[in-house]
Amino acid sequence: MDYFQQRVPSSYFSEKILLDEFSLFGNVLLGLVLLLNFYPIWNSSFELKDKTTEAIILTLMSTAGFMLMVDSENFMMLFIGLEIGSISLYALAGINKGSLLSNEASLKYFLLGSLASCVLVYGISLMYVSLSITGVYETTIAISFIGIENIPLTTLVGILLLIIGLLFKVAAAPFQSWAPDVYQGSPTGYVGFMAATAKVASFVVLARLCIVSLGLVMDKFELFFSAIIILSILIGSLFATVQTDMKRLIAYSGVIQSGFILSGITSGVNGTSASLFYLAAYIVQLIGIFLIFSVITGELSSDFSMENLSGLFIENKYLSICFSIFMLGLAGLPLTSGFVSKFILITNLWSYEKYILVFALMLSTVAGFYFYLKPIWIAAIDKPENSVPPIQLKLNDKISVGVLAGLTITLGLFPNILINISRWVVQNYL
Amino acid sequence: MGIKLSGLIYTLILFPLFGAVVIFLMPKKRFELFQPLAIFLSIIPFSVCLYLFSNENSKGSYQQFDSINWISSYGIKISLGFSGMSHLLLSLTSILVLLSFLSVTENYSKSKGFIGSILVLHFAVNGVFLSGDLLSLFIFFEAILIPMYFLMGIWGGDNRRYATIKFIIYTVFGSIFIFIGTVYTGVISYSQTGTLALDYVTLSNLNFTSQQSKALFLLFTFGFLVKVPLFPLHTWLPDAHVEAPTAGSILLAGVLLKVGAFGILRVSIPFFTEGFLEYRDIIAILSVIGIIYGAVVAIAQIDIKKLIAYSSISHMGFVMLGISSGNLLSLEGAIIQMVNHGLTSGALFMLVGFVYERRHTRRISDFGGLKITMPKYAAIFLFTSFASIGLPGLNGFVGEFMILMGSFGTYKLLSAISAFGVVLAAIYMLWAYQRMFTGEINNEENENLHDLDTRELVSVIPLLVLMLFIGVYPSFIESYVLNDAQIITNVVELFSGGLN
Numbered sequence: 001m002d003y004f005q006q007r008v009p010s011s012y013f014s015e016k017i018l019l020d021e022f023s024l025f026g027n028v029l030l031g032l033v034l035l036l037n038f039y040p041i042w043n044s045s046f047e048l049k050d051k052t053t054e055a056i057i058l059t060l061m062s063t064a065g066f067m068l069m070v071d072s073e074n075f076m077m078l079f080i081g082l083e084i085g086s087i088s089l090y091a092l093a094g095i096n097k098g099s100l101l102s103n104e105a106s107l108k109y110f111l112l113g114s115l116a117s118c119v120l121v122y123g124i125s126l127m128y129v130s131l132s133i134t135g136v137y138e139t140t141i142a143i144s145f146i147g148i149e150n151i152p153l154t155t156l157v158g159i160l161l162l163i164i165g166l167l168f169k170v171a172a173a174p175f176q177s178w179a180p181d182v183y184q185g186s187p188t189g190y191v192g193f194m195a196a197t198a199k200v201a202s203f204v205v206l207a208r209l210c211i212v213s214l215g216l217v218m219d220k221f222e223l224f225f226s227a228i229i230i231l232s233i234l235i236g237s238l239f240a241t242v243q244t245d246m247k248r249l250i251a252y253s254g255v256i257q258s259g260f261i262l263s264g265i266t267s268g269v270n271g272t273s274a275s276l277f278y279l280a281a282y283i284v285q286l287i288g289i290f291l292i293f294s295v296i297t298g299e300l301s302s303d304f305s306m307e308n309l310s311g312l313f314i315e316n317k318y319l320s321i322c323f324s325i326f327m328l329g330l331a332g333l334p335l336t337s338g339f340v341s342k343f344i345l346i347t348n349l350w351s352y353e354k355y356i357l358v359f360a361l362m363l364s365t366v367a368g369f370y371f372y373l374k375p376i377w378i379a380a381i382d383k384p385e386n387s388v389p390p391i392q393l394k395l396n397d398k399i400s401v402g403v404l405a406g407l408t409i410t411l412g413l414f415p416n417i418l419i420n421i422s423r424w425v426v427q428n429y430l
Numbered sequence: 431m432g433i434k435l436s437g438l439i440y441t442l443i444l445f446p447l448f449g450a451v452v453i454f455l456m457p458k459k460r461f462e463l464f465q466p467l468a469i470f471l472s473i474i475p476f477s478v479c480l481y482l483f484s485n486e487n488s489k490g491s492y493q494q495f496d497s498i499n500w501i502s503s504y505g506i507k508i509s510l511g512f513s514g515m516s517h518l519l520l521s522l523t524s525i526l527v528l529l530s531f532l533s534v535t536e537n538y539s540k541s542k543g544f545i546g547s548i549l550v551l552h553f554a555v556n557g558v559f560l561s562g563d564l565l566s567l568f569i570f571f572e573a574i575l576i577p578m579y580f581l582m583g584i585w586g587g588d589n590r591r592y593a594t595i596k597f598i599i600y601t602v603f604g605s606i607f608i609f610i611g612t613v614y615t616g617v618i619s620y621s622q623t624g625t626l627a628l629d630y631v632t633l634s635n636l637n638f639t640s641q642q643s644k645a646l647f648l649l650f651t652f653g654f655l656v657k658v659p660l661f662p663l664h665t666w667l668p669d670a671h672v673e674a675p676t677a678g679s680i681l682l683a684g685v686l687l688k689v690g691a692f693g694i695l696r697v698s699i700p701f702f703t704e705g706f707l708e709y710r711d712i713i714a715i716l717s718v719i720g721i722i723y724g725a726v727v728a729i730a731q732i733d734i735k736k737l738i739a740y741s742s743i744s745h746m747g748f749v750m751l752g753i754s755s756g757n758l759l760s761l762e763g764a765i766i767q768m769v770n771h772g773l774t775s776g777a778l779f780m781l782v783g784f785v786y787e788r789r790h791t792r793r794i795s796d797f798g799g800l801k802i803t804m805p806k807y808a809a810i811f812l813f814t815s816f817a818s819i820g821l822p823g824l825n826g827f828v829g830e831f832m833i834l835m836g837s838f839g840t841y842k843l844l845s846a847i848s849a850f851g852v853v854l855a856a857i858y859m860l861w862a863y864q865r866m867f868t869g870e871i872n873n874e875e876n877e878n879l880h881d882l883d884t885r886e887l888v889s890v891i892p893l894l895v896l897m898l899f900i901g902v903y904p905s906f907i908e909s910y911v912l913n914d915a916q917i918i919t920n921v922v923e924l925f926s927g928g929l930n
Contacts, residue, residue, distance in 0.1 A: 333576065334569035343565075343613070344504070347626065350613045358613070362606040369602045370595065373579065377591070381583040416502055423503055 011073055015135070018073035021425040026070030026204035029280060030197055034063045036287050036404070037193040039396050044189050044299035048095065055095050059193065062088035066201035074135045075124045075162070078205065082120070085201065086113050086169070089194050093186040101302040105185025112178040113168070120165025126158030139213035148216055156220060163209070163221070169202040171251070172228050172258040173235040180239075183251040189299025191247060192290025195254060196283050203279050207265045207272050211429050218266065225266040226357065232259030233360050237367040246304045249371060250289060253330055256364055257282050263361065264345050267352045269426050274344040276422040281337035281411055285326045288404035292323050295397050309375055311384030316391045318398070322405040324376050329408040331372035332365055337411030344419070435487055436495045438478050439510055442520060442556050445475055446527075450549035453542055465539035468531045471549065475556070476524040479517070488517040491913040492696075494562050494631050505625025506616075509562030514910040515695065515765050516559040519688055522772045523559070525892065526684045527552045530677040532889035533780050535787055538675065544585055548677060551577040555681075558689050563629035564612045564697065571657075571693070572605055574686065578678070585675040593666075593673035600666040604656030608693075611649030618642060633701050640704050647705020651698045651713070657690030660713070660750055661720035664743050671739035672792075676783030679735070683742050684776035688768045691749050695765070699753070699918050703925040706756070714754040714837075718844045720747035725854035729861070735792045737862055738778045741818065744851055745771045751841075751848055752833035756922040760836025761915035766907055767829030770900065774818045774826060777893040781811050784886055788879050794862055799871035803879045808867045810882070810890060815859040817897040820852050825900035828907075 011018045038059065045055035065084025072078040090113060094106025127133045130152045131142045139159075143151060164175065171179035183191050210218060236255035243249040261282070264275030293304050296312070296319075313320040329336035342365065349358050411418055449471035453464065482488040492513040500508045527548060538544045554577065557570030575598055582594040615633065616626045622636055638646065656663045667687075671679050699706045724744030731737040745767070752764030784807065785800075786792055801808040813824075820826035830852060837845040871877055882890075900907050 328576070334572045339569070339572075340501075343609075344501075346609070347504075347613045347616055350610075351617045351620065358610060362610060366599065366603050366606060369598055373595070373598060376579075377583060377594075381580070416500070419501055419503055 016074040016077045017068075017071050018136070019071065020208075021428070022204050022208040023071045025276060025421070025425045026200060027067050029200045029204075029283060030063055030067055030070070033193060033196045033200065033283065033287065034059070036291070036400050037190075037196075039400075040189050040291065040294060040299055041193065044187075044294075047300055055092065055190075058088040058092045058095070062086075062092065062194075062197060066197050069201045070204045072205075073137065075127070076134065079117070079121055079124060082165075082169070082201075083117060085197065086117065089113075089198065092190050092194060093182055095190065096187045096300050096302070099185075099187075099300075099302055101185040102187060103185075105182045105302075108178055108185075109182045116165050116168035116175070119161050119168075123158045123161025123163075123165060126154050126161065128158075130154035130158065136208060136213050140215070143213075143216050151217065156217070159214065159217075160221070160224065163206070166202045166206050166209075167228065167262075169198045170206075170258045170261075171199075171255055172262060173232040173255055174228075176232070176235065176252075176255045176258075179254060180248040180251040183247040183254075184245055185302055187300045187302060188247070188290065188297060188304055189294035192287045192294075195251075195290075196287055199254070199258070199286075200279065200283060203261055203265065203275070206262075207276065210265055211269060211272055211426065215429070221266070225262065226354075229259045229263045229266075229357060230360050232256060232262070233364040237364045240371045241367060243371070244306055246293065246306055246309065246375060249375070250286070253368075253372070254286070256368070257330075259364075260342070260345060260361060263349060263354070263357050267349060267354060269429050271345070271348040271352065273419075273422040273426045274341070274348045276425055277415070277418055278341035278345055280418060280422070281329070281341045281408070284337065284404050284407050284411070285329045288322065288326045288401055288408070289330075291397060291401050291404070292319055292326070295319065295393055295401070296391055306375060306378050309379040310382060310386075311388030312379040312391075313381075314384065315388045316393060319391065319393065319401065320379050322401050323379055325405045325408050327372045327376050329412070331368045335409065335412050337408050337415065340412055340415040340419075435485065435512075436510075438482065439495055439512060439560055441478050442475050443510070443553065443560055445471070445478075446549045446552035446556060450546045450553065453546045453549060456542065458542065461540040464542065464545050465531065465534065468539075468545045468549070469528065472524065472528045472531055472552065475552070476521075476528050479521040479524050482517055483521075487512065489514050489910055489913065491917050492630060494629060497562070497629060500565075501626075505627055506565060507563065507627060507629060508566045509629040509631075510560050510566075511562030511630060512560060513914050514912070515692070515914040518765070518769050518907065518910050519559050519685075519692060519772075520556060522688070522769050523552065523555050523681075523685045525896075526680055526772065526776050529776075529780070529889045529892060530680045532885065533680075533783065534677050538585060538677065541585075543580060544675075544677075547577040547581045548681070551581070551681060555685050555689065559692065563627075564615060564633070565628050567693065567697065568605065568608055568612055571608065571689065572602075574689070575601060578682070578686070581678040582670065582674045585678070586673040588673075589669070590673045593669040596666050597670040600656055600663070604653040604663070606653075607649045608653035611646050611653070614642075614646060614649065630696075630701075636701075638702065638704070643702045643704040644708050645705070647698055647702035647709065650702065651694055651705075651709070654690040654693040654698065655713075655750075657693075658687060658746050658750060659690070659743065661716045661723060661743070661747070664720065664724075667743060668736050668739040671742070671779075672733065672735050676779060676786070679779040679783070680776045683738070683779055684772040687742060687746055688772060691746070691753065691764070691768055694753060695761075695914065695918065699756070700921050703921050706922070707926055710754040710756060711841075714751055714841050714844055717747040717750035717754065718848045720744065721751070721848045721851035722854070725851050725858060728858040729854065731858075732794055733792050734794050734862060734866070735779070735782050735786075737794075737858060738775060738782065741855065741858065742771070742775055744855065745775070745818075748830055748833050748848065748851065751837050751844065755833075755837035755840040755845075756919065757836050757839055758915050758919045760833050760840070761918055762908060762911050763829050763832025763834075763836055765911040765915065766825075766900070766904070767833060769907065770817075770825040770829045770897075773893050773896055773900075774814055777814045777890055777897075778811075778818065780890055780893075781807070781814060784882060784890075785879075789875065794865050796873060797866040797876060798873060799867070799869050800876060800879070801867040802871060803876060804881045806881050806887070810894065811867065812863060813894055814897070815863055817901070819855045819859050823898075823901045825897045825904075828900060828904040 069081030
């Protein structure tokens with residue numbers, strides 16, 4: 001870390017690319033997501049007819065695009081990175097050409113995603129037109145130069161549209177409507193990767209934007225962000241309780257988790273560090289759950305209802321224990337990373353005196369215990385009615401699921417290292 | 431002294447967890463070894479508790495033993511602490527766990543999951559009683575849910591799904607208030623000490639404004655009262671008790687209900703005394719309503735297990751009345767009554783379990799004249815019922831008498847009303863006894879029931895001995911609760927004097 005401390009933030013390509021703590025954090029997380037998902041995707045791509053290389057190339061392309069996105073200082077570079085990443089994800093969603101659901105998911109994701117990109121680009125252009133801002137640091141300088149009272153409305157609208165474009169990618173309500181359909185339709189083995197990369201990149205960029213660029217004008221957006229957070233929690237909790245499809249349930253749980261992460265990012269520097277911890281802990285659980293799903297029904301199939309889980313405990317105890325750990329982690333039970341991340345986040349929110357948000361988040365936790373425990377009940381407690389299809393657990397899946405479950409517990413018992421890392425990311429802005 | 435006290439305390443927390451790991455690693459084919467191994471594994475915490483009776487510290491007031499850095503950048507530590515009250519409740523837990531392992535039948539003892547869950551539950555409950563800071567208290571408090579979820583979910587009755595979800599949702603709903611309270615205290619602690627220190631020693635040195643104290647008292651107490659349970663928050667309890675397997679019911683009634691009252695005595699009253707003085711009247715009124723309501727509803731029950739469940743609401747109402755009265759005698763009585771209720775309701779649930787194994791029914795009307803076929807069982811049941819009613823010479827009398835005496839000084843009318851709870855207890859327990867055990871055998875299925883065997887006798891008689899022991903020699907147990915009750919009384923008197 002000392003090595004980087006002397007060098008960051010350093011910029012390249014005439015200040016279009018930036019290497020600061022945020023981009024390091026984002027790149028490492030994106031690399032881990034790729035590492036954990038690459039072998040299953042590689043392996044399943046051989047089952048696709050004539051498309052052996054496409055899935056692999058698209059996976060690598062989207063990681064490269066999102067890495068470019070978190071490294072970008074310039075907003076146009078951000079847009080290019082986002083598009084490289086997203087377009088690869090649109091194609092990945094429809095990689096299983098024979099499946100109608102997969103095609104539907106791809107088309108939906110593409111149409112709504114490109115609309116969001118348009119909004120984002122329009123926001124960037126408004127910022128340029130009004131104050132000739134093109135980058136993260138320029139925004140800070142421009143705002144402090146012109147004074148908070150004199151910021152033109154056009155700039156504020158531009159910033160707002162840029163943020164909305166990013167909120168679409170993290171599926172925060174009311175921009176969440178694509179997520180359940182895309183999660184449900186895409187091949188199961190790819191959803192974990194698709195969800196995790198987009199979330200990591202967009203949240204890291206949002207965090208940098210909120211802390212570095214908008215530190216002075218965050219007050220103007222407070223109401224907007226509070227509404228987004230409350231809506232995300234409300235819509236996520238309400239819809240998650242009635243889902244019977246597991247992938248839709250995880251999608252709505254992702255909406256809630258986005259609300260949680262946003263609440264930290266938008267409330268200050270300490271809150272952001274708590275959110276980054278939360279993000280890392282959540283990504284671990286998310287990837288783990290989708291790995292388990294893809295082991296059960298195969299990487300390329302799209303369907304995964306709750307019945308697919310029944311009898312998991314009898315068929316494979318290892319998978320069902322790991323699955324329970326991930327779900328309890330999402331619910332935020334103590335001894336898992338979910339509890340530590342919620343505790344730190346809520347403590348920071350309380351110290352910023354955001355009491356309404358705290359109560360809303362805590363109520364959603366209660367609702368969470370209802371819908372996170374339901375799949376555990378089906379997987380581990382209920383006796384299966386039909387015969388359980390055999391599960392072939394490959395060694396690599398066994399190792400990655402075990403590592404992720406172990407991480408969930410380890411981060412819950414010894415959270416010190418990751419917390420220190422997440423504080424190191426924001427230390428310059430304290 | 432050769433053995434260090436902190437070593438013993440770590441053993442009490444970690445050994446059950448180690449035991450659970452051992453059980454889970456056992457080969458599945460050797461299921462006949464599970465029960466003996468579990469009994470052996472639970473004898474060790476039990477003997478540690480017995481050994482602690484010889485230690486002077488076990489009578490003392492609260493004392494912090496160890497403190498581990500958990501999240502260093504926030505200054506959060508995990509601390510362990512111990513007092514006479516914790517020691518009594520730890521002993522109660524370890525004896526109930528040991529006896530419930532003795533009492534489980536083959537259906538359960540073959541299952542790793544069942545025995546492992548009980549050991550994990552033992553770990554979590556010991557953690558609550560030994561916690562030295564708010565965060566570890568909360569962590570262990572929530573950790574209780576995991577083993578209970580599986581115990582009730584897998585081995586529960588027909589309606590277990592509803593009961594389990596209800597139990598979990600109620601507890602989680604209560605515990606988010608504890609969580610928010612913990613966060614709030616942490617922020618106050620941060621503003622005064624510069625770290626998020628939450629251990630009880632730091633808390634006792636913090637200055638809370640009157641408003642903060644009231645808010646924090648409400649947050650913490652609400653969470654704990656769901657677990658006690660106090661009258662309007664009790665509805666999870668009958669379902670959970672009825673649907674849980676016998677060993678689960680024993681521990682639920684015997685130990686888990688004490689966790690809530692323990693939290694109020696350890697956290698809510700000593701640190702947030704102003705809030706306590708503000709809201710004690712409401713708690714006292716609700717607990718008297720609970721005493722009478724629980725007893726009246728118990729009279730009307732047709733299911734013997736549900737009857738005992740409602741009697742628990744009534745008995746825990748006495749505990750809460752004693753706590754809210756806040757003087758030395760009533761607080762001592764409340765802590766003793768917590769132990770008493772653990773012993774009697776644990777024994778009653780165990781006895782109901784024995785007859786349920788034979789007849790697979792719990793309806794009172796299905797029985798009748800059991801005294802003829804099962805004389806030993808009938809005698810033990812009558813003894814336990816007397817203890818539950820509060821017959822002089824048995825443990826129930828000691829606790830309830832001290833509570834009523836103590837609370838009469840603070841709430842004259844309320845304690846007079848709650849005395850009727852004792853009469854109502856006699857009605858529901860003795861009437862149930864009469865319907866189940868006396869008279870002729872009406873149902874021919876009851877004719878061939880065999881009496882209690884040695885294993886069953888061994889698992890229930892230690893509880894009867896303890897009931898008698900506490901009943902005839904209460905000053906032994908009183909010496910262990912004196913210091914805790916004294917400290918709370920001092921704090922309450924200090925603040926109520928300051929307000930006048």
